[in-house]
Amino acid sequence: MISLSILQTMLKNKGIAFKLVLFFTLSSVCIFTLIFGYNYYVSRRAIEKGIGENSQNLILASKNKIEAVLAAAQKIPENISYFLENSSYNEKEIYRLLYTVVEKNPEIYGAAIAFEPHVFKKDADFFAPYFFKENGAINFKHLDKAYNYFLSDWYQIPKELQLPEWTEPYFGEGGNILMCSYGVPFYKKTGDKRQLAGVIVIDISIESLRSIVSSIKILKTGYGFLISKNGTYITHPMKEIIMNETIFSIAEARKKKSLREIGRSMIKGESSLTPFMVDSILTGKKCWMTYVPIISNGWSLAILFPQDELMEDIARLNRMVIFLGITGILLLAIAVVYIARSITKPLRAMAQATQGIGAGNLDIDLPAVTSGDEVGKLTEAFGYMKASLKAYIEQLTEATALKERMESELKVAHDIQMSILPKMFPAFPDRTEFDIYAIIKPAKEVGGDFYDFFQIDHEHLCFVIADVSGKGIPASLFMAVTKTLIKAKAAVGLTPDRIITRVNEELCVGNDANMFVTIFCAILDVRTGEVEYTNGGHNPPLVIRKSGEVSVLKSTGGIVVGVIDDARYTADILTLEPGDSIYLYTDGVNEAMNENGELFSDKRLEQDIIKLKEKSIKEIIDGIMGEIEIFVQGTPQSDDITMMVIQYRGNTKEG
Amino acid sequence: MYISTMAKKIFLCCLLSCTLLLFCVSDKVHGQENLKRASFIPHWSPQAQFAGYFVAFEKGFYKKHGIALNIQQGGPHRPSLDLLEKQAADFAIAWLSTAIQRRSQGLSLVNVGQIIQRSALILIAKKSRGIYKPEDINGRKVGLWRADFQLQPVAFLKKYNLKVTVVPQSYSVNLFLRDGVDVASAMWYNEYHTILNAGLNPDELTTFFFYEHELNFPEDGVYTLESTLKRDPELVRAFVNASIEGWLYAFKHPDEALDIVLKYMSKANIPVNRVHQKWMLERMKDIVLPEDGKSPPIGMLTESDFIRVCKVLEENGIITGKMPVFDDFFVNFTDHAKK
Numbered sequence: 001m002i003s004l005s006i007l008q009t010m011l012k013n014k015g016i017a018f019k020l021v022l023f024f025t026l027s028s029v030c031i032f033t034l035i036f037g038y039n040y041y042v043s044r045r046a047i048e049k050g051i052g053e054n055s056q057n058l059i060l061a062s063k064n065k066i067e068a069v070l071a072a073a074q075k076i077p078e079n080i081s082y083f084l085e086n087s088s089y090n091e092k093e094i095y096r097l098l099y100t101v102v103e104k105n106p107e108i109y110g111a112a113i114a115f116e117p118h119v120f121k122k123d124a125d126f127f128a129p130y131f132f133k134e135n136g137a138i139n140f141k142h143l144d145k146a147y148n149y150f151l152s153d154w155y156q157i158p159k160e161l162q163l164p165e166w167t168e169p170y171f172g173e174g175g176n177i178l179m180c181s182y183g184v185p186f187y188k189k190t191g192d193k194r195q196l197a198g199v200i201v202i203d204i205s206i207e208s209l210r211s212i213v214s215s216i217k218i219l220k221t222g223y224g225f226l227i228s229k230n231g232t233y234i235t236h237p238m239k240e241i242i243m244n245e246t247i248f249s250i251a252e253a254r255k256k257k258s259l260r261e262i263g264r265s266m267i268k269g270e271s272s273l274t275p276f277m278v279d280s281i282l283t284g285k286k287c288w289m290t291y292v293p294i295i296s297n298g299w300s301l302a303i304l305f306p307q308d309e310l311m312e313d314i315a316r317l318n319r320m321v322i323f324l325g326i327t328g329i330l331l332l333a334i335a336v337v338y339i340a341r342s343i344t345k346p347l348r349a350m351a352q353a354t355q356g357i358g359a360g361n362l363d364i365d366l367p368a369v370t371s372g373d374e375v376g377k378l379t380e381a382f383g384y385m386k387a388s389l390k391a392y393i394e395q396l397t398e399a400t401a402l403k404e405r406m407e408s409e410l411k412v413a414h415d416i417q418m419s420i421l422p423k424m425f426p427a428f429p430d431r432t433e434f435d436i437y438a439i440i441k442p443a444k445e446v447g448g449d450f451y452d453f454f455q456i457d458h459e460h461l462c463f464v465i466a467d468v469s470g471k472g473i474p475a476s477l478f479m480a481v482t483k484t485l486i487k488a489k490a491a492v493g494l495t496p497d498r499i500i501t502r503v504n505e506e507l508c509v510g511n512d513a514n515m516f517v518t519i520f521c522a523i524l525d526v527r528t529g530e531v532e533y534t535n536g537g538h539n540p541p542l543v544i545r546k547s548g549e550v551s552v553l554k555s556t557g558g559i560v561v562g563v564i565d566d567a568r569y570t571a572d573i574l575t576l577e578p579g580d581s582i583y584l585y586t587d588g589v590n591e592a593m594n595e596n597g598e599l600f601s602d603k604r605l606e607q608d609i610i611k612l613k614e615k616s617i618k619e620i621i622d623g624i625m626g627e628i629e630i631f632v633q634g635t636p637q638s639d640d641i642t643m644m645v646i647q648y649r650g651n652t653k654e655g
Numbered sequence: 656m657y658i659s660t661m662a663k664k665i666f667l668c669c670l671l672s673c674t675l676l677l678f679c680v681s682d683k684v685h686g687q688e689n690l691k692r693a694s695f696i697p698h699w700s701p702q703a704q705f706a707g708y709f710v711a712f713e714k715g716f717y718k719k720h721g722i723a724l725n726i727q728q729g730g731p732h733r734p735s736l737d738l739l740e741k742q743a744a745d746f747a748i749a750w751l752s753t754a755i756q757r758r759s760q761g762l763s764l765v766n767v768g769q770i771i772q773r774s775a776l777i778l779i780a781k782k783s784r785g786i787y788k789p790e791d792i793n794g795r796k797v798g799l800w801r802a803d804f805q806l807q808p809v810a811f812l813k814k815y816n817l818k819v820t821v822v823p824q825s826y827s828v829n830l831f832l833r834d835g836v837d838v839a840s841a842m843w844y845n846e847y848h849t850i851l852n853a854g855l856n857p858d859e860l861t862t863f864f865f866y867e868h869e870l871n872f873p874e875d876g877v878y879t880l881e882s883t884l885k886r887d888p889e890l891v892r893a894f895v896n897a898s899i900e901g902w903l904y905a906f907k908h909p910d911e912a913l914d915i916v917l918k919y920m921s922k923a924n925i926p927v928n929r930v931h932q933k934w935m936l937e938r939m940k941d942i943v944l945p946e947d948g949k950s951p952p953i954g955m956l957t958e959s960d961f962i963r964v965c966k967v968l969e970e971n972g973i974i975t976g977k978m979p980v981f982d983d984f985f986v987n988f989t990d991h992a993k994k
Contacts, residue, residue, distance in 0.1 A: 151825040160796070160822065160835035168829055230832060230853040244926045248852040253930040260854075267854045 016347075017340035024336045025329060032325045039321070043314050048275075048288075051305055055290045056273050058216065059303050062224060063292050065212050069107070070166070070296035074182055076101055076108065077200040078164065081186040084113070084197070091120075095129055095140075102131045102138055107204050109133050109172065109179060114149050115198035119188065132203070154201045158183035162196070166297035168228050169206055171243065178234070178243070180206045180297070210235045213301065219309040221283050229298035231263050237282050250281055262289075266300035269293040280304055346375050350382060362390040410473060414446040417476050420483065421450055425618070433526040433651055434461060437617040438644035439625065441588075447640035448475030448517070449586045450483055454490070459527050462490045465584040465644050466519040467538065469560075478515045482507065482561075486521060496521040496534035497571035500561060504536070508565035516562040520584060529576040529648045534569050536561040539587055542606065544613050544620075546579030550606060553582070578650025581617060583609055585624075588641035592628045595635045600628055617645040690723035691890050696744040698735035701728065701919035703935035704844065704875070705748065706912045707770070707943075711901025713915045720893035728923055731826075736878070739764060745883055746894055751873045751956070752803045752964050758979045759968075765884055766985045768877035768895040769956035770902065773942040775843040775874060776807055778863040779850065784837050786861050789815040789868075795837035798824035804840055807865045807872055810967050814868065828853070844938035848931055870967070873960050874942070884986065892988040899954050899989060906940045909933070954989035961985065 014022075080097065083089075089097075094113055101111045110132030117125045128143035149155045153167045164184040172179040181203045188197040209226070213235040216224030226234040231246035241250065247263035250256075262278065275288035283306065291302035308315070349367040356364035366386065369379045418440070427436050438451045448468025456462050464486055468479045485506055489499040499521055507517070520541060522533035533553070537560030541553045558569040576582070585605070592600040605624070612623040621643045628641065697705040708726065711717055717724040727744060729735055735747035736757050749757075751769065758764055778797070780786035786795070789811070797812075797819040799805050812819060822836050828846050831839035832853050841847045843864070851857065865871060877895055884891055905912035913932055920927050943953055951957050958981045968974045 151823055153825070153827055153829045156822075156825065156830055157833050157835050160830060161833060165833065168827075230829070244928055246852045246854075248854055249928055249930045252852065264854045264856075 016344050017337060020340045021333050021336050025333050028329045028332055032329065036318070036321060036325065040314070040318060043317070044311070047310060047314060051275055051288050051310060052273075055275050055288065055303055055305060058218075059224075059273070059290050059292050059301060062212055062216060062303075063294060063301050066209050066226075066294050066299075066301065067296055069209055069212075070294070073105075073107060073202060073204050074164065074184075074296065076105060077111070077182055077184040077202050080113070080200045081184045084186045084200070085188075091129075095131075098129060098131045099138065099140075101202070102133060107208065108202050109177075109205055110201075110203040112143060112149075112201050113198060114143060114155055114201065116196055119197050128198075154181040154183040155199045158185045158199050159196060166229075168230055168232060169234050169243065172203070172205070178206050178210065179203050182297075206234065216303055218303065218305050219312075220306070221280070221285070221309065222287070222303070222305045223282065224301065224303040226294075227263070227266060227300050227302075229267055231267050234299065254281065262291075266291050266293070266302065267298070269295075269298060269300075275305065277307070278304070280306065343375060346370075346379060350379060354382070357386060357389070362386060362393065410446050413473060413476055414442065417446065417450075417480065418442070420480065422453060427453065428455070431526070433649050434524065435617055435647045435649065436461075436463065436644070437621055439621050439642070441625070441637070441641040443471070443588070443637045443640050445471045446473065446476045447471055447588075448479045449588060449640035449642040450479050451584070451642055451644045452483055452487065453644075453646075454487065456490055456493065456523065459525055461524045461526060461646075462496075462521070463524070463584075463644065463646055464519060464521045465538065465541075465586060465642060466517050467586040467588075467640075467642070468517045469515055474513060474515060478507075478517065478562075482517050482519070486519070490521075490523070495571055496523055496532055497556070497558075497569045500534045500536045500558065500569040501567070504561045504567050504569070505565055507562035511562055514563070516560040519561050522582075524576070524646065524648065526648075527651050529578065529580070529650065531574040531576060531582065532571050533574060534558060534571045536569060539585060539590065541582050541584040542609055543574065543576075544581040544583060544609060546577060548610075548613055550610050550613060552606075576648035578648060581620075581645050581647040583620065584644040584646075586640065586642040588637075588639040589624065589628065589643060591639065592632055592641065593635060593638060594632050600631050604631070617647050620645055690718060690721055691887070691893075692723050692725070693717075693745045693890060693894060694725040694727060694743070695746045695894075696727045696733065696735045696738045696748070697729040698748045698750075698875070700730045700925055701916065701923050702845075702925075703913070703916045703932045703939060705729075706905040706916050706936050706939065707902030708748075708898055709901075709915050709919050710905040710908075710912050711897050714901065714904060716897040716900045716904075717894070720897040722890065722893055722897065724894075736762065736764065739878060739880060742880070745879060745890075747878050748875050749878050750803055751876055751960070752806055752968060754876065754878055755961075755964055755968060755979060755984070756803075756973055758984060759974045759976050763881040764878045765881055765983075766876045766956055767879055767884070767891050767988050768898065768954040769873050769951070769960075769985070770876055770898070770953060771874040771939075771942050772950040772953070772960075773866050773945045774807065774864075774870075774872040775845075775938065775942050776804060776865060776872070777841050777843050777847065778808055778811065778838050779831070779841045779847060780838045780861045780863075781834075781855070782859055782861055784834070786837060788861075789817065789863065791861075792819060792838055793817045794819065796820045796822050796835075798822045798830060798836035798839040800824050800826075800840045806967055806971060806973070807870050808840060809971060810870055811863065811865060811868055814870070844935040844942070845931075848934040848938075852931065870963075871960065872964050872967075873956065876956065888988075891986075895954060895988040902943060902953060905936065906944065909936055912936060952989070955987065956985045 080101070098111045098113065102108055110130060112128050112130035114128035120127045126144050126149070128149055129140065130143050131138055131140050143149045157167070158165045162185055164182065167181045167183070169178050169180045171177070181201050183199045183201045185199050186197050187194045213224045213226045223237045225236040227247050228234055231248050232243060233241050233245055233247070236242055247266070248260055251259035251263060258278070259281070265272070271292040273290055273292065275290050278287055278289045279285070280287045286307040287304040288307060288310070289302055289304050291300055293300050346367045353364050353366050366379055366383050369376045421440060425437055436453055440449055440451065448470065449466070451465045453461060453463035466479070466482060468475045468482065482503065485503045486499060489502045494502065500519055503519070518538035519536040520533065520538040522531050524531045533556065535556045536558045540555050543551050543553050553574060554572060556570050556572045559567055590600055590602050590605050608624055608627050609620070612620045615623060624643060625641070695708065697708065701709070712724055712726055727738070735744070736749050736753065738744045739747040740762055751766070754764055754766060780792070785791060792812070797808070799808050799821050801823070822830070824830065824836070824840055828839060828841065828849055830836050832850065841850065847862070850860070877898060879891055913929060913936060916932050916936070917927050917929060961981050961984065965974070965978055969978065
């Protein structure tokens, strides 16, 4: 799991080409390994089956040849024994018989008939005529007391076992010829008793048998070997162990228990025609071994097939297949790299181009479309996208420039507009009868609020607050017109209802845009504290009495100004006592909105005014402004906020 | 071409001969000055049974003790005590039983060092033939060697009151391997191993060691004639102690000892089988220096062993005349015995 996640992490940042090569190479290696393994397994099985059959054929053929030689040799003394047991004979006949046997049978080196004491010659302990080949001639001697054949294996073993028996191989007296003797006991019948008369023996050279086995040559180092009944090596490629070592002494010397067990099985006359694996004592290499007994004399024949040599062809084939496989996989990897490159190269170029585009360079060249495949289509689409983007951005740039110009012009208009409002406070420092304070906090967009105040004459102060519908330049212009009209009408001494009526009439003329304005217009008589006022659809101001009472100023019932040309406006009178104030505002105050869409509300405004009633007029306005800011909590201001407070102090000169 | 090659060869031969002659002469002069000449005959062909003597010779122990030794080649046709009697050898190896017989027959030999303390002669049988204990041998065919080799088996058979068919046994074990006899004689250090190396496993064999049946006969000992002893007792002492030194060295350095033994065997044209000689050397250690805490040290002959052998010899009618006296028969020359 961990390694998998590591692999995933490793692969994550690698390119497509790397992933493709990795994937294809790995899967090819897997497939190739599977095919190779199967092929190796099957061909190995086939070869092993072949070894089984071949070794069986070879070992049985060799065994049969050996058995044939031995069987032929065995016949001769067996026939003699039959002759001696079933006919009468004299000494001369015995000599002739033995001579003939030696003379006529090239494989026979010597032959003797050895009698038990006093059997053939009453007075002789030893009687054993022996003909033998020496230097190409046939010689004769009596085996006598000096030789004492009674103690020889060839005599004693057949005698004691009462069975014909081959001796262990031995080197012939003359030299290096390896010989074997075959002793056959024969009997004499005296009455019912069957008594041993002696042993007939022939000596044969086993060189021909050895050459049968020595000629077994399998591949380079495979060989056959023959061991006697005692386990003594009769033939073996290692000449020095022949007749000197038994399979058991080799096992002891080399500390190989398994070899001893094999040897024991072999000398017991068991066979193993199914090849099994052993280490060759000749080369130390792994070999397949089979063995069969030589029935006639209890020897055992074995052959060894060197495994690596048997597997040499398949090993060579395997090397070739592996070479081809690796070459193929490499070529495949190169091909994959090539294909992956052809895909990723335009992609990489595109990635670079996109980065350029991202950085704002829309004139960058996209890679040329050379193919109709997915990559080609992607390139085309990118080209289209780039063109569209360029056009759009050009358009956007143009529009932005236009907007910026307009905005700057608006800004100028706004500044002009603001500059026409009286902003110097205290506005009338020489008048003690009243005080006035106003503030306008314009919204971002140019709005249509305004306030105004001016002295009509020494006794009369006119003050106005208005809110033009809509925003922007039209509202701004409409406001300028309205302000000018009001000031013009007030200057000629009209009462507020007359002023609004006239202004309404004039504004209605050519008001195609259906703009309107709410106006509160009032004139204070500074001598009496009487305020004559008219409300054209504006938020009713709040009256703050010196006593602390706060009330909404009674409306005069006029509708918004500039819509209906024959609308009538009436005036009302409010009398202010010294210390009373009037708080005027536009809907930017009570409709100030926080981010949840809640309004500041008339109620909250009234409560705040009550809280602030003891304060100076400036403090009242700043306090309300502060409350609004707390309420909106940074929500962008959507409408102008305008407030004005007039406080009447009374005629101090007269008082 | 031919002539020149021949000439060269002749010249080389002459040169070689002269050098050799010179070398021989100088060696002779050297030898005559410092070393006593002596001759030694083992009682069989070279094999690890005599490793101690070969090793002592090769390692220069005899020279060190002042002897220029000539080791003669023994074998079945060269009975060692005969050569001693003929004074063809100054020292001979022989079995204790053989030596006592010869002494009683008048040969004035003296045991001057008993090397093998424990008899290696055994009777051996196959368990597959139903022989596990002495009683199982009753009624069987038993292969016996001749002469001295029969003494212990016969005493053994008598001891357990066993009636058997005795089959004369040759020096091959094939009769036993082919089941021609049920029980065979064997030397533990020799035939026993041959039988193992003919494929029989130790657990398939029953062995009767005579020393386990109160019939221990110490075997190989060093013998010399009384006359030699009288003439030069120091020579005898030197020979015995050099030989013992050789044995102890051989047991301590078995691989080196084996190399030496194999060299002597090859020189005598005897087929060489290293594992067999290794076995023999290891067994020699077992019987020369038995680790039973009771056996006498190498070189010593105890009177009890001597008397036991004499008794068996007498009982079997081998000795009819006068019994040798122990103190005349054995003279202790070992250095460690002196201490």
